[in-house]
Amino acid sequence: MAETNSPRRSATPSIPQKRTLEDEHVPAVPSPLNPDVSATRSRAGRERAPAREQREKKESLKKRESKGPSAAGNSGRGGTPDGISSKRKTKGASAAATTLAPLRYNLPAPKATEFSAPRGPTFTHHSTKIDCGQETEIYETSDHVYNRKNYRYTHCIADRSFPSSRYYRQSETEPFHSRINFEDASSHILFTKDGKTITTDKGFRMARANVGVREGKWYWECRITSGVSGAPRRESNGQTNGVGRHVRIGWARREAALDGPVGFDAYSYGIRDVSGQKVHMSRPKDFFPPGEDILEGDVVGLEINLPSLSLHRKVVEGQYNPAVDVSDELDDHGAEAPDIIRDRIPITFKGHLYFEQFDYHPTKELEELMNPSPVVAASGALSTEAPNAIHSLVPLRTLPFSCIKVYKNGRYMGTPWTDLLAFLPPASRPPASFGAREGLDDGMLGYFPAMSVFRGGAAEMNFGPDFWCPPGSAGSEGVDMMGHKASGNGATAASQLHAVSDRYDEQIAEDIVYDLVDEVDFWMQDGGSTEQKHSVRDGVPTTLGPVDPDDPGVEVLAHGLGAQAGEIKEIVQEDE
Numbered sequence: 001m002a003e004t005n006s007p008r009r010s011a012t013p014s015i016p017q018k019r020t021l022e023d024e025h026v027p028a029v030p031s032p033l034n035p036d037v038s039a040t041r042s043r044a045g046r047e048r049a050p051a052r053e054q055r056e057k058k059e060s061l062k063k064r065e066s067k068g069p070s071a072a073g074n075s076g077r078g079g080t081p082d083g084i085s086s087k088r089k090t091k092g093a094s095a096a097a098t099t100l101a102p103l104r105y106n107l108p109a110p111k112a113t114e115f116s117a118p119r120g121p122t123f124t125h126h127s128t129k130i131d132c133g134q135e136t137e138i139y140e141t142s143d144h145v146y147n148r149k150n151y152r153y154t155h156c157i158a159d160r161s162f163p164s165s166r167y168y169r170q171s172e173t174e175p176f177h178s179r180i181n182f183e184d185a186s187s188h189i190l191f192t193k194d195g196k197t198i199t200t201d202k203g204f205r206m207a208r209a210n211v212g213v214r215e216g217k218w219y220w221e222c223r224i225t226s227g228v229s230g231a232p233r234r235e236s237n238g239q240t241n242g243v244g245r246h247v248r249i250g251w252a253r254r255e256a257a258l259d260g261p262v263g264f265d266a267y268s269y270g271i272r273d274v275s276g277q278k279v280h281m282s283r284p285k286d287f288f289p290p291g292e293d294i295l296e297g298d299v300v301g302l303e304i305n306l307p308s309l310s311l312h313r314k315v316v317e318g319q320y321n322p323a324v325d326v327s328d329e330l331d332d333h334g335a336e337a338p339d340i341i342r343d344r345i346p347i348t349f350k351g352h353l354y355f356e357q358f359d360y361h362p363t364k365e366l367e368e369l370m371n372p373s374p375v376v377a378a379s380g381a382l383s384t385e386a387p388n389a390i391h392s393l394v395p396l397r398t399l400p401f402s403c404i405k406v407y408k409n410g411r412y413m414g415t416p417w418t419d420l421l422a423f424l425p426p427a428s429r430p431p432a433s434f435g436a437r438e439g440l441d442d443g444m445l446g447y448f449p450a451m452s453v454f455r456g457g458a459a460e461m462n463f464g465p466d467f468w469c470p471p472g473s474a475g476s477e478g479v480d481m482m483g484h485k486a487s488g489n490g491a492t493a494a495s496q497l498h499a500v501s502d503r504y505d506e507q508i509a510e511d512i513v514y515d516l517v518d519e520v521d522f523w524m525q526d527g528g529s530t531e532q533k534h535s536v537r538d539g540v541p542t543t544l545g546p547v548d549p550d551d552p553g554v555e556v557l558a559h560g561l562g563a564q565a566g567e568i569k570e571i572v573q574e575d576e
Helices: 037-047 063-069 309-316 364-369 501-525 552-559
Strands: 085-087 098-100 122-131 134-142 151-159 168-170 180-185 197-201 205-209 216-226 244-251 269-274 278-281 283-285 299-306 344-348 353-358 403-408 411-418 448-454 458-463 498-500
Touching: 063 344, 122 151, 134 197, 151 180, 168 353, 197 448, 216 244, 244 299, 244 403, 244 458, 269 411, 269 448, 278 411, 498 501
Parallel strands: 216 498
Antiparallel strands: 085 098, 122 134, 151 168, 151 353, 180 205, 197 458, 205 448, 216 299, 216 458, 244 269, 244 448, 269 278, 278 283, 299 403, 344 353, 403 411
């Protein structure tokens, strides 16, 4: 019998061997096929190749130039900042300890013409106003820069006494007295040549003085030369007499908007000519007694009282205790003054030489304070708490012992505001731009005399010491505008009321000291060598003032040693 072939039995499939799973496919929980999840994860992690290092993303030159003067190398704003100038290590301290210092820029050698005294604006006759029986010549100003778009400008000059500061220091222009700042006014403001009377053909525009106050008691006054001419009344033609021309006066910080009236935002406090109302954050409230208006010819005086800077810093640093700090002493400044840091770069504008720096910018907290809704902090938290000295949000902290008093024709009218908002950093902040450093005080933060005019309204400022209507004793004790000690009341010099004109000389002295401190700081960063790296002709005397551009030593400095390629860039401002 033939043997039959039985079909071959197929092989039994084998169970696949367990293999190491890739890390991204490892199950989250153990299973029969993969009981040791943690070991697999750690082994896979060890076997994984090292990740490729990410390249640093760099911005284009055009984008850096749009962010600020120090964002690009040799940008349209000038030179490049030295990397070692923003922070300097302190000798004898740990490596982590640093001392703040201003930014220093790589600049070309100054031109011979930059050693000349800076010039003021160009005046062009606009009109002749006849107010209160007097003729006043009104001028437009041109060929000067305006503080706008988060930048502030101050005049500067090249001085061979400041080689470590690249030869540039701050300066002033004529007229040399306390007045309206031509650069710190709206472009639609019209002036007299002495800078003490302003007017405009437009809507409300504001101008600030060239002096600001930071502590102590200060007084200034203004006379309404064109404004409400009488009690508002309805005429036969339907128009209301006295509403066409208006003036507001007060005190304003650097952040206050110039294209608006005094009292428009949280950065200024103003008095209206209509009914003598007080205005803050665009909220007018009755202040003068009924029937009291501010008419043409009236003199309105404004006094401000500010605590000492030492107490002010306690408030913004969160160290103020109302139970302990029950008084304020203006003379208590301590043995060491705080740092004044000015990050600025020389620029030119229509032949004028200026320092350009970031200006302080309105904060979100104070912008929200103007709204009826609760204040929104930077962290997103809501705050319904009114401004006070110990507020959780620094911009909403107020200054104890601060107030503003108002006088009319020398008669004390009252105190419309107390507990003014703090202004020292971090209450004031620069814009969120590349190169702007927060928490720095440039020495010019404070409250400035301010005035706004509307459609032909005009007023003349008087910063003293010879006032038309000195304040009455009912509102101010120890008043002495000439700097002499008041007799009979025991008032100290620090607690006396001073004319704002005294602040002009103080401010210039402070600028000189700050320039010298910066020069010494930069000189120490360079190694403290006594050798002149950019020397001028031997035997030429060193001066702190303007020098003759034809001096041979200036020519050597401008075209000789240390000269770099390029030049200081010129900026352009469009008319608004």
